Amino acid sequence: RSAWAQSQVALQLSWLHSVQFAGSYIALDRGFWSEAGLDVSLLPGGPNAPVEPPVVSGSALVGISAADYTAAAVEQGARFKILAVAMQKNPFVIASLPGNPVNVPGDLEGKRIGMALANTPVLQALSTLNDVDFDAIEIVPTQYSAQPLLSGEVDCLLCWETDLPVAMAIQGVDSVTMLMADHGYALHSQTYIATEESIANRRAELVALLRGEAQGWEAYREDTKAAAALTLEMYPDAGLDLRTQELQAERQVPLMFSELTDANGFGWWTDETVAANIETLALLGRTVTPDLWDRSILEEVHAG
Amino acid sequence: MTVATLAFIDKRSLRPGRGSALLGAVLLVLGWEVLARMLADAFVLAAPSEVLTAIVENRTLLMRALAVTLANGAAGFALGNLAAIALAGIALAFPRSQSIITGLALTVFCLPLVATGPILRVLFGPGPWPQIVLAALAVYYTTLVLLLVGLRATPSSWIDLMRSYGRGSFSTLVHVRAMASLPYLFAGLQIAAPAAFLGAMVGEFTGAERGMGVLTIRAMRDLDVDMTWALATVATAVAIAAYLAIGWVARRVLVADPPVILSPPRPPGWRGGGWHAPINVAVVAVAAVIAWWAALALSGLNPFFAKGPDDVFHALFLADNAGRTRAMLASAMWETAAFLLPGYLAGLLAGAGLAIVVVLFPMLAGAAMPAAIALRSVPIVTTAPLVVLILGRGAIGTIALVALMVFFPTFVACLHGLRQAPGQVLDVMDSYAAGPFQRLLRARLPAMLPAFFAAARMAVPASVLAVTVVEWLATGNGVGSLMALSASLSDYNMLWSAVVLVAALSALGYGGVGLVEARVLRIYAPEQLA
Amino acid sequence: MRADADMPPDVLCDGLAKTFDGGVEAVRPLSVRFEGGHTTAVVGPSGCGKSTLLRLIAGLERPSAGRVEIGGLPPAETQRRGELAVAFQDPSLLPWRSVRGNIELALHLARRPVAAAHVEHLVRLVGLEGFADTRPAELSGGMRQRAAIARALVTEPELLLLDEPFAAVDELTRQQLAQDLPRIWEARGTTTILVTHSVNEAVMLSDRVIVLSPRPATVVADMAIDLPRPREPEMSRWPEFMASVDAVFAALSASMARNSLAIAAQ
């Protein structure tokens, strides 16, 4: 039987292994979970690996998703709750080159932006939030890669702060990034989701899992370089580059930690941030209520 | 490279010498270097020298990834082809089952990766099985289609011999058809080799820890162009090696020249396998729905993402937003069709055309072959940016990518078909010193027709899958991106509706090709219609 | 199943007719009984329907009318028991099997044990010694045909159908084969139907010669050949022999002439 069958708890990551999930690696490596009697397996994601199916079908206890995806899934009848929020600030940025920068949303007008068409509502929301003429932006459907920007096919990209700009930096290309979260786009990302059923029946495991995560991420924050090194050590076959991982680890910190988490602990949120999220989600065409978020687990985590 | 690239016994068309193969490889590398230098600033293509450096520097990492993906690909190759052989055997032994078997096989082949990948991952968990199954799914159908052609490419006199000893279709299968089909089977295997490897790579997109696919995604994200092309180069080398190895085995196994197949035309009023009769289509549709429903019931998959026929029917016709769903599907489908048809035709023509060129000018074979295999073996995620950069994001780029995917199976099948011209017929040609063109026109092309139509049939679902993958990964429109979007937004009703539509459309196209085929083969290869 | 399984079976054609789908009438309702244990030769002009008749008897072609019975049962029964063997006009060897492999295949198909010595013996008898391991593509036309004959004989069937078995063989070899092979089937009392173009051969080998008309085939003459067995080459000088040959020729010519007249009159 495979390791999967023996493991008691699985955490479904939202992407391939990388420093993006290094908090979990630290938890695993330092035994934060095994001490709590939990045998956790980390399931990598990928371009064709949506998080919701394994969580819904119970092959993963917790999945790492984002508020908009979770909202969509709930709309389709899944009974998910958001338990914790790893990325307080949404990592979406508009990346551009210094010669032709996008510093504020208004700069987008008249520009060609490379992105997946699926993200059109995101751009629309940003435009609405900042009174930008959406029709003045030319959307070029591209693969998720910095290449179209570098080859001059587009003027800017819709991407994550922590990947394509990092890749460009490593290749020696300076880029300008405009964090959408700084311009009203409030959307929790890298959220931990579980089904209502699990919350009801497997509470202890959820608490232990998230407690380990919190401990791991706190340790991560203290030494991102070590976190990057650990990532490479644990996943030598992932083809990761140390410098890239270090830079990404560093850039991730301001997105994950804020005054709010300093005050209340890793993964925290307040009714205000939820309200802001609900507003942004409404711009994306999703109607949700605050009870999509369930803080009871997190409260137990940080209480203990 | 010792590229004795022509895989099939044909004493008449000279094998390309090692010289021309070497020349081909050299030209390929040279062209590549030039192109890479021209595009140096675009971050799309690494030069051979850079690729070589990347391979050497990352050799242990690459070796480990290759071992994983190769093992999965090989397992999928074996499973997929065994399944194809078993299905073909059943279809031949129980002729009545044939239309259902081929119909269901087609339907399963039409299932887009976007839909199957996550399901396989949930079913099999984190091990290698999703990769293996996707590799198997990528190959079984092409092998099945070619094998069915090969199993029928038998003179009726051999079958009469079996019957005169009171032996039925099973003995005929074992003693006659199996051997007669070997050339076609080997063509199928040659097509399958790169496909299985790619299938295993793409399977890693469903959440694998390691492998060539994982590294490819990583390298592309990291803008590591050297590594991206290093991976593509290794994948291509593996595919070429597999292709050549199968060709080598084929040359040793195939001892008999193609026979002159004299088969009386089928009697009127005959209604046979394939998709010729509407009744068959209906039967297959019903069987597909039942199989679908049964698969869901047996697997116990969560209905949140595993939708059944009733869900799709509801979503398409009964739900409040059914009209909107249908409209979205229709417009996406329309967008897709605009790329699909030209891409399909271009790929078909290019494949058949290159096969003809290779037969007319055997010297070119050595040069054309590595390029042809490379085009198929380089993962589309790697080639897409290059093609898009050269041909633009418009229709031409997408069409070219679709054509690329259709081209290789067509090429191999046609090349093989061209070599099925019986020796006696070529003797007649030779006694009049008929030139290569006459031989082509009057002997080889007619002999190629069954293989060509097999290629045309299997290219239908292949091109549909190709276009959806291109749309999903590169261009972001049409049904492909609609499906990807639906999956990410958990709109599984939409996803499965799209899947059904794609499958139905593929089946329709397949049936259309079948109609043309039946008309042509009635004259040129009536045994194929029996 | 049959009345007496040890008796060589009669072959009965009753109102047998075949019109091909294209509309070509190959056999016109025809009733003949081929006696069990006897050798009957069938002669007729090229394209008249001889092969079609043989294929109907072998159960390889579905009659348009009438029926075939072998020992009172349909041909499929004899096929099934492996008691039927056909040497087709075109040798129909499997190209990937050697001569020996092709002969042994018949044994497999008829579910007989493979006796290497027996196979060897037949290979020698048809003059293919040294070529047992050769594949058909490397044989001459006549050698292929001889291999096909050996294949038909190897199962020692109750009913043997030979379609111009010696057509591709030179006259001397043919005489030799015509001497040697009948011994095999006569010894076993095989019911043999021999289609041939050679009137001499027909008379020499058979107990009865049936002459068919030009297409569509009907019986225009049916003559018993009362020559002692075993037949010897010298017999061809006997007056009875020559009389039979002449009679067959006469019947053939007459039917062909009638046919030409019929065509001319159209």
Next chain:
Amino acid sequence: MRADADMPPDVLCDGLAKTFDGGVEAVRPLSVRFEGGHTTAVVGPSGCGKSTLLRLIAGLERPSAGRVEIGGLPPAETQRRGELAVAFQDPSLLPWRSVRGNIELALHLARRPVAAAHVEHLVRLVGLEGFADTRPAELSGGMRQRAAIARALVTEPELLLLDEPFAAVDELTRQQLAQDLPRIWEARGTTTILVTHSVNEAVMLSDRVIVLSPRPATVVADMAIDLPRPREPEMSRWPEFMASVDAVFAALSASMARNSLAIAAQ
């Protein structure tokens, strides 16, 4: 190119030999000149190398030693000019073409204009009227062979190679064809080489008979046939004719007996 393009070409085999890759020696160094405008018959036991010799002459097989010249030039030259035609032992018709289509194919390949009437005439001559639009699968064995003969004749070649053209045809039809067809090639002064199993036919049709030994083929007898032309069926009763037939038979038997002895002595 040739000395005189209008003269029917001589065919010269000079030290011609063929050993197949498998090691089978089919033709042992053999030198013969087939005279231009004449018909030469080649007889020999089955498997002796007749077809191989014909294929060597046609330039379809590469000699292991020696050479072939047609009118002083290699066979490829005659092929190229469309002045060569072969009726193969196995009819080798293209299955997807009708009888007419197969005949017309030869005209296309030889770059001759397609004269429908001429094709029609040949179809009638070989007795296939009514079957011009039929495909080979629907023809009898003899009919296929006749279609192949028609195809070989239609281009009116300078050199005609016939490999047992009448093997699958009944005796009466064969006699008819043997009457009608030579008229065509004799009228044009075609150089004809006819491989046949029938000694009678060899003598009846040819100006010269070459007898080959059992494999590997060597010439064991070479006899002129001095009968007037056109030949008539009655001539077969002439003493000269019978003498020639006997002589050929004697040569054949002697060589085959020698061979059997040789084998027995091994």
